Amino acid sequence: xxxxxxxxxxxxxxxxxxxxxxxxxxxxxPEKLPPFVKRFFGxxxxxxxxxxxFPEILASTSSPASALVGGVVALVLAVYxxxxxxxxxxxxxxxxxxxxxx
Amino acid sequence: xxxxxxxxxxxxxxxxxxGLLAKANGLSSMESILMSALVFAGAxxxxxxxxxxxxxxxxxxxxxxxxxxxxxxxxxxxLAHPLGKQPKxxxxxxxxxxxxxxxxxxxxxxxxxxxxxxxxGVNTTAYLGWVLGTTVGTMLxxxxxxxxxxxxxxxxxAMFIGLLVPSLKRSKVNFCVxxxxxxxxxxxxxxxxxxxxxxxxxxxxxxxxxxxxxxALFFPEEVTKDAR
Numbered sequence: 001x002x003x004x005x006x007x008x009x010x011x012x013x014x015x016x017x018x019x020x021x022x023x024x025x026x027x028x029x030p031e032k033l034p035p036f037v038k039r040f041f042g043x044x045x046x047x048x049x050x051x052x053x054f055p056e057i058l059a060s061t062s063s064p065a066s067a068l069v070g071g072v073v074a075l076v077l078a079v080y081x082x083x084x085x086x087x088x089x090x091x092x093x094x095x096x097x098x099x100x101x102x
Numbered sequence: 103x104x105x106x107x108x109x110x111x112x113x114x115x116x117x118x119x120x121g122l123l124a125k126a127n128g129l130s131s132m133e134s135i136l137m138s139a140l141v142f143a144g145a146x147x148x149x150x151x152x153x154x155x156x157x158x159x160x161x162x163x164x165x166x167x168x169x170x171x172x173x174x175x176x177x178x179x180x181l182a183h184p185l186g187k188q189p190k191x192x193x194x195x196x197x198x199x200x201x202x203x204x205x206x207x208x209x210x211x212x213x214x215x216x217x218x219x220x221x222x223g224v225n226t227t228a229y230l231g232w233v234l235g236t237t238v239g240t241m242l243x244x245x246x247x248x249x250x251x252x253x254x255x256x257x258x259x260a261m262f263i264g265l266l267v268p269s270l271k272r273s274k275v276n277f278c279v280x281x282x283x284x285x286x287x288x289x290x291x292x293x294x295x296x297x298x299x300x301x302x303x304x305x306x307x308x309x310x311x312x313x314x315x316x317x318a319l320f321f322p323e324e325v326t327k328d329a330r
Contacts, residue, residue, distance in 0.1 A: 006133045009160055013150060014140040016168040022197040024179035026190060033183075039318040041180040043279045045209040047313040048173070049266040050280035051287035051306055052202060053259055060255040067256060074260035078267035084108040091260025096253040 061095050063102060070095035105211070106224035109203045110231025112261040113144070115254035117232050120147055121239020127155040131240040138236035142229060143201065145302070146170045170303035176310065177205040184216040192218050199225025203258070206265050275321045283313035 033041075057071050058064040073094035077087045117138065124134035129151065137147055146167040153163045178200055185193060196218060204225050214220040270277040290297045290305040297305070 005160065006129060007136075009150070009154075009163060010133065010137045010140055012160065012164045013137065013143075013146065013167050016164055017141050017143040017146055017171045017174075018198060020168070020171050020173075020175040021178045021200045022194065024175055025182045025185070025193045025197040035322070036318050038183070039322060040314045041176070041183065043276070043314040043317040044176050044180050044310060045206055046266065046270070046276045046280045047283035047310045047317070048177070048202065048306065049206055049262050050283040051309040051313070053262045053266065054284040055288050055291050057256070057259040060259050061253060062255075066253075067259075070253075070256040070260065071263065074256070074263040075267060078264045079271070081268045081271075082264075084261060084264045085111065087264030088108065088112060088257050088260045091256045091263070092253050095256045099253060 062099065066095045066098035066102065069098040103223040103227045105207055105214075105220070106204065106227025106231075108261055108264075109207060109224070109228040110234075112203065112258045113228060113231040114235040114238075115257055116144060117235020118239035118242065120144070120151070121236040122242060123148070123239075124151050124236075125240050127151050129154070134240050135233065135237050138233050141167075142198065142232060143167075143171055143174075144232070145202075149302075166301065169301055173202075173303060173307050173310065174200055174205075176307075177202075177209075180209060181205065181215065181221070184212070185218060185221065188218050192222075196221050196225060199229060201228065203261065204228045206262065210265055210269055275317065278321070279313050279317040282316055283309055286312055 053071075058067050061067040061070065070091040071094075074087050074091035077090045082090075120138065121131075121134050124137065124147075125131060129137070137150075141147055149166055149170055150163050153166060158166075178197055181196070181200065182193070185196065188196075199222065204221075207224055208215045208221050211220075266280065270280055286309040287305065290300065290309060292298070300308075
């Protein structure tokens with residue numbers, strides 16, 4: 001693509017990705033929010049994470065089977081509240097070993 | 103800064119992949135790195151590169167980018183709560199660093215997320231990982247061995263699991279909301295066609311809004327006291 005168009009695209013993307021992050025941060029007065037809304041916001045992290053993980057994790061490697069194995073390894077480590085690094089490395093190793101065997 | 107390390111670590115393979123892909127699809131090294139440095143939104147960047155490759159116009163790419171990133175509106179609103187009393191210039195800076203991952207780490211730490219230094223530290227570490235990874239990706243002429251690359255795809259999801267699961271153990275209500283969200287998300291992936299053809303960002307927004315609304319309707323107060 002042309003030089004100036006690339007820069008234009010990047011600048012445009014920078015604006016449209018920054019605004020949704022900035023506007024609530026500056027405009028919200030959280031103390032005034034009704035309890036229902038506060039409760040709603042409180043649930044967001046759990047809902048977002050859960051929806052991000054499943055079912056998309058199954059398409060994160062070259063086969064759903066290896067992704068499942070990696071996911072289960074990570075899940076077991078996470079249930080025992082292992083260090084985040086260990087959870088990530090465990091997941092990768094699980095996938096790698098599974099792909100070796102496939 | 104330390105708390106952000108797992109994120110930076112999780113970002114590296116993805117950022118490297120982004121750098122490789124962006125170059126393969128006609129962006130220069132400079133443009134690829136600049137995009138990571140100024141946009142700092144993984145999903146949107148991949149989408150944009152894909153759209154560029156199929157010849158989409160500037161306006162189309164920008165609208166899609168906005169759609170994919172509208173979910174950050176909710177996250178920013180959630181973080182505005184603990185950071186409420188901080189000066190605007192600090193919040194302006196912190197807002198730039200909000201991603202799915204930094205948000206998750208910060209939101210899961212209710213004792214520290216009112217400390218702007220903590221939040222900014224997490225954001226900065228993640229940001230450096232993202233930009234550094236992109237730079238490495240653009241420099242790699244030949245990619246990683248295909249098999250290792252495929253195994254690395256799980257990295258970010260494993261991190262999400264490591265973040266989510268321990269907090270779900272402590273609250274049945276949060277567990278229910280997460281379960282509803284996973285169910286809805288499956289429905290938008292495998293369900294009726296009008297849902298499965300939706301943009302990924304919209305699916306996430308719809309799923310989140312419905313799951314949180316149900317949660318707030320059915321569990322107006324925390325049933326168990328042990329929840330964080």
